[in-house]
Amino acid sequence: MKRKFTAFDKVIIAFAAFFFIAPLIAAAEYSARGYGDKGHTFANYSWIVHQLGFSPALLTSLRIAAITILIVLVLMVPTVVYVHLGGRRYRRLVEILCLLPIVIPVVSLAIGAQVAMPKSLQSTSYELCFFYVVVAMPYVYRTLDIGLQSVALSTLVEASQSLGADWFKTLTMVIIPAIRSSTTGALFITFALSLGEYTLAVLLHFHTFPTWATNVSQQNIYGSIAISVTTLGGAWIFLIVIAFIPRIKSLFAQRKRVA
Amino acid sequence: MDLHGSTVEFRNVKRTFGTVKALDDFSLTIKPGELVTLLGPSGCGKTTALRILAGIDKEHEGIVEIDGKDMSQVPANKRNIGMVFQAYSLFPNMTAIENVAYGLRVRGVDSHKRESRARELLDLVGLSTQADRRPTQLSGGQQQRVALARALAIEPSVLLLDEPLSALDAQVRAQLREEIRRIQSTIGISTLFVTHDQEEAMAISDRVGVMNKGVLEQIDEPGKLYNKPRTPFVAGFVGLTNYIPAVTESKSLVLVLSQSLEISDHSPAVKKGDEVRALIRPEEFEVQKADEGATVITKSFLGPVTRLGIDVGTPDLIYAEITSKEAKKIDTGDFVRLSISSDAVMIEHV
Numbered sequence: 146m147k148r149k150f151t152a153f154d155k156v157i158i159a160f161a162a163f164f165f166i167a168p169l170i171a172a173a174e175y176s177a178r179g180y181g182d183k184g185h186t187f188a189n190y191s192w193i194v195h196q197l198g199f200s201p202a203l204l205t206s207l208r209i210a211a212i213t214i215l216i217v218l219v220l221m222v223p224t225v226v227y228v229h230l231g232g233r234r235y236r237r238l239v240e241i242l243c244l245l246p247i248v249i250p251v252v253s254l255a256i257g258a259q260v261a262m263p264k265s266l267q268s269t270s271y272e273l274c275f276f277y278v279v280v281a282m283p284y285v286y287r288t289l290d291i292g293l294q295s296v297a298l299s300t301l302v303e304a305s306q307s308l309g310a311d312w313f314k315t316l317t318m319v320i321i322p323a324i325r326s327s328t329t330g331a332l333f334i335t336f337a338l339s340l341g342e343y344t345l346a347v348l349l350h351f352h353t354f355p356t357w358a359t360n361v362s363q364q365n366i367y368g369s370i371a372i373s374v375t376t377l378g379g380a381w382i383f384l385i386v387i388a389f390i391p392r393i394k395s396l397f398a399q400r401k402r403v404a
Numbered sequence: 405m406d407l408h409g410s411t412v413e414f415r416n417v418k419r420t421f422g423t424v425k426a427l428d429d430f431s432l433t434i435k436p437g438e439l440v441t442l443l444g445p446s447g448c449g450k451t452t453a454l455r456i457l458a459g460i461d462k463e464h465e466g467i468v469e470i471d472g473k474d475m476s477q478v479p480a481n482k483r484n485i486g487m488v489f490q491a492y493s494l495f496p497n498m499t500a501i502e503n504v505a506y507g508l509r510v511r512g513v514d515s516h517k518r519e520s521r522a523r524e525l526l527d528l529v530g531l532s533t534q535a536d537r538r539p540t541q542l543s544g545g546q547q548q549r550v551a552l553a554r555a556l557a558i559e560p561s562v563l564l565l566d567e568p569l570s571a572l573d574a575q576v577r578a579q580l581r582e583e584i585r586r587i588q589s590t591i592g593i594s595t596l597f598v599t600h601d602q603e604e605a606m607a608i609s610d611r612v613g614v615m616n617k618g619v620l621e622q623i624d625e626p627g628k629l630y631n632k633p634r635t636p637f638v639a640g641f642v643g644l645t646n647y648i649p650a651v652t653e654s655k656s657l658v659l660v661l662s663q664s665l666e667i668s669d670h671s672p673a674v675k676k677g678d679e680v681r682a683l684i685r686p687e688e689f690e691v692q693k694a695d696e697g698a699t700v701i702t703k704s705f706l707g708p709v710t711r712l713g714i715d716v717g718t719p720d721l722i723y724a725e726i727t728s729k730e731a732k733k734i735d736t737g738d739f740v741r742l743s744i745s746s747d748a749v750m751i752e753h754v
Contacts, residue, residue, distance in 0.1 A: 297491050303460050304493040304551075306480045308507035308558055318510070322497035 169377070176371035189371040193361075202357035205270055209353065210339035212274040217285055217335045218321075220278065222328070225289040226320055229298050243286035246279050254279065255348045270351045277339045284338075285331040292327025293320075326388075333384045340376060409436030409594045410471045410561040412457065417466035419452050419618075426452040427464070428618040434562075437592040439585070440623070441605040444615035444641070450598045453615075454564050457596060459483045470561055486555030486593075490567040492547045494539040500550045501526060501535040507558035525553035528587060545576040552584065556591070563588065565597040569604060581608050602642055606630070614638045634670040636752035639683045646722050650682040650751065658682055658751055661716060661742060668748040680751040684744055686711060689724035693734055694741040698722075703736050714740060 150158070179186040193199060228236045246254065258276060259267065266272045301323060305315040321328050343355040354376070362369030412434040419427040426449045434440045442450035455461040457468055459480030468475045475483060494503050501522045508518035526532045529549040539547055548568050555563060565584065569577040585608040588595050599605050605612045606626040613623035614637070622634045633639035640647075650660040652674045658667050660682040667674070674680060691712060701721055702713030710731035713721040724742065726734075734740060 296496065297493065300489050300491045300493045301495060303458075303480070304487065304489060304554075305495070305506070305510075306460075307458055307483075307485055307487040307564075308510060308554065309481050309484070310506075310510040311481055314510050318506075319495050319497070323495060325497060 169374075172370050173374050176367055176374050178367055180367070189365065189367045190375065192365060192368045193372055193375060196357075196361045198352070198357050198361075202352055202354045205352065206340050206354035209270060209273050209277065210336050212271060213277040213281070213339045214332050214335050216274060216278045217281060217331065218328075221282070221285050221289060221331070222321060223316065225286060225293060226298070226316065229290075229293045230302065240286070243282045247283050251280070251344045252348065255345050259349065270353065272349070273342075273346060273351060273353070274339075276345050277335070277342060280342065280345070281335045281338050284334045288327050288331040288334065289324065292324030292330075295327075296323050329384070329388050332387055333380070336383055337380045340380065409438070409592045411436055411469075412562055412594055412596065413467070413469040414453065414457070415467040415469070417453070417456060417464055417468060419449070419456065419461065419464040425449075425618045427456070430466070430618065430620055432613060432620060432623065434594050434596060436594055438610045439588050439595040439597060439608060441597040441599060441609040441612045442615055442620075443599060443602055443605040443612050445600060448615040449618040450600075450615050451566060452618075454566055454596055454598050457562070458485055458487055458564055484558065484560050485562050485564060486558060486560035487564040488548065488551045488555050488566065488568040490570055492539065492544065492551070492571070494542075494547050494550055494554075496539050499536050499538055500531060500542065500546075503539070503550055504553045504557050506554060511558070521557060522553075525557050526550070528556075529553045529583070543576075544572050545580055548572065548580060549583070552587070556587070556593070560593065563593045563595040565595065567599050570599070570601070577604070584608065606642075612642075614641055616641070632668075632670075633683075633750060636671075636683060636750060639750050644686050644723060646684045646686065647681045647720070647752075648684055648722060649718055649754070650680050652676055652678045652680060652751070658749065660684070660744060660749065663744055665744060665746070666748040668750045671751045672753060674751065674753075679754050681754055683750045683752065684722075684746070686723045686725040688744055688746045689722070689726075690743045690745050691724050691726050691730075691734065692741045692743075694739045697739050697741050700734055700736050700738050700740055703731065703734070705731075712740075714742060716742065 174185075176189055177185040177187065179188060224239065228239050232239075254276065258279070259272070262272055262275065266275075298320070301319055302315055305319045310318065341355055342353075343359065346353040346356050347359075358369070358372045358376075362372065412432075414430055414432045417427050417430040418425070426447075428449075430449070430453060432440070432453070442453060444450050452461060456464050457475075459475065459478060459482075462476075470483070470485075494500075495506065498506065501519065504522035504525050505518040508521060513521075523532060523535065526535055529552055531546060531549055531553070534542060534546060534550075539550075542550065551568070568584075569580055572580065581604055584597075597605070597609065606629075609626060611623055612626050612629050614621045614629065616637045622629060622638045624632075629638065630643055633642060639645050648660055650658050652658050652667070653664060654676050655674060656667050657664055658674075658680065659665075665682070687709075691714070698714045698716040700712050701715050702711075704711045704713075705728060706725070708728060709725045710728045712724050712726065712731070712734065714724060716722050722742070
């Protein structure tokens with residue numbers, strides 16, 4: 146049955162939408178202002194790409210984000226699936242472990258965890274990937290946990306295995322696609338976090354997109370807002386792309402079948 | 405499609421959960437192409453037996469063989485067993501045809517072959533027009549049909565059906581069980597069906613095994629199981645049974661409702677004067693209108709037969725079934741005379 150929205154519901158939704166959208170519109174408008182009453186212009190956006198270090202910083206952050214996503218997928222999906230199946234008794238423990246990064250200050254994490262890092266990683270920016278995995282854990286765990294609660298996981302796993310699939314195929318062909326929206330959400334959170342994290346990068350003296358953006362923002366106030374809007378827009382485009390990839394794939398598969 | 409029917413054998417299989425014996429020395433042989441049903445109340449161990457055969461439950465003692473090959477070291481995904489689950493188990497991210505083709509896909513069968521085979525199976529279950537629908541766009545009955553097609557697509561050596569009809573409404577359930585039987589007979593696959601619904605079990609099985617507290621109490625053809633139960637539990641669980649207080653006259657005779665009857669072979673040993681309960685089916689009574697005697701309290705029309713609830717002075721009403729034509733002469737409140745028509749009755753100790 147389709148739920149009917151009451152007038153009160155509509156007011157709340159409108160208020161929430163305004164609360165989220167208004168600052169974005171304001172930021173977009175502000176970032177397009179020209180200096181000295183010159184009206185609106187895209188000059189602040191073209192200014193971004195002309196700044197020294199833009200491409201290396203962005204590419205570094207994108208590489209870090211991609212590797213972080215990969216580690217999150219490999220580490221978190223099997224772990225959360227495991228605690229939903231055979232490892233129920235470890236559920237509380239895993240939940241607590243995943244919540245720890247919220248209560249541990251980032252400074253402690255940066256200093257303490259770096260000591261435990263292999264020497265070969267300590268001097269490269271890829272070290273940040275592991276920190277970002279830890280920082281993303283609370284959000285990723287919760288998102289995947291909710292997704293797995295919404296499907297009959299044990300039945301799907303048993304069905305897949307009875308049809309001849311091993312664990313890897315069951316994970317990649319059944320479980321991850323079955324909780325696609327949760328997986329997408331978890332990836333999006335990880336991507337956004339990796340792309341926007343500043344404190345760890347600056348504490349460990351790495352040049353990522355956020356540290357570069359902070360530096361160049363001091364030269365152009367409108368440009369700094371333009372960087373924020375661009376980053377946010379990029380994250381949204383990424384979300385839309387990963388949300389639509391499976392649909393595009395299935396559309397192609399259907400066309401292929403028809404052909 | 406013509407599958408090779410395999411022989412399945414459970415030998416002295418035991419499985420415990422804590423202190424509870426889910427399977428206690430369970431032995432069963434399924435002949436090639438046979439449909440065997442395990443019937444019993446919740447917690448009797450029937451699903452445990454099925455899961456052990458599927459390889460999902462490995463914590464058991466005893467031997468499970470398929471075509472003489474010991475399965476104890478073979479993982480679930482290597483057993484080549486098709487399974488239909490009680491819960492809707494279609495992969496939500498795939499269409500009906502993708503679900504059916506899944507088992508072939510993981511086996512690396514090329515896309516053209518697997519699509520044509522999936523279509524063939526969807527056709528077999530009458531869903532060829534629904535191939536591109538997702539599970540959420542299919543009814544419960546359609547989803548279980550797709551699940552059946554998916555299980556058969558891999559050409560399994562054994563088909564396992566774990567209460568696949570229990571979530572469906574009565575009409576769809578009756579229709580689908582006939583379809584399952586038709587398909588199973590057509591392709592000749594050895595099948596283990598698990599249910600707690602005796603009507604379902606009796607309707608489609610070659611043999612039915614009745615389970616109680618982890619023990620296979622009796623396995624027989626449906627007719628034999630109903631007419632010649634070997635234990636009081638089977639007599640009570642399969643069909644409707646009246647438990648009537650009675651007294652033994654000797655080791656082989658019992659007095660029930662003033663009628664002397666032979667005690668059946670599978671009853672427990674008794675001596676003269678023992679107070680027992682006689683287990684009598686409703687259709688084993690003959691009911692005649694009388695001027696005095698037992699009183700008809702309830703009358704339920706069940707189509708070709710009518711069930712009468714009769715007060716004979718025992719704590720519970722006795723239920724007798726007579727043809728609806730005969731029942732026209734009898735109304736509630738009438739006096740009737742009851743006689744038992746069976747040659748031998750099963751008894752149990754009080």
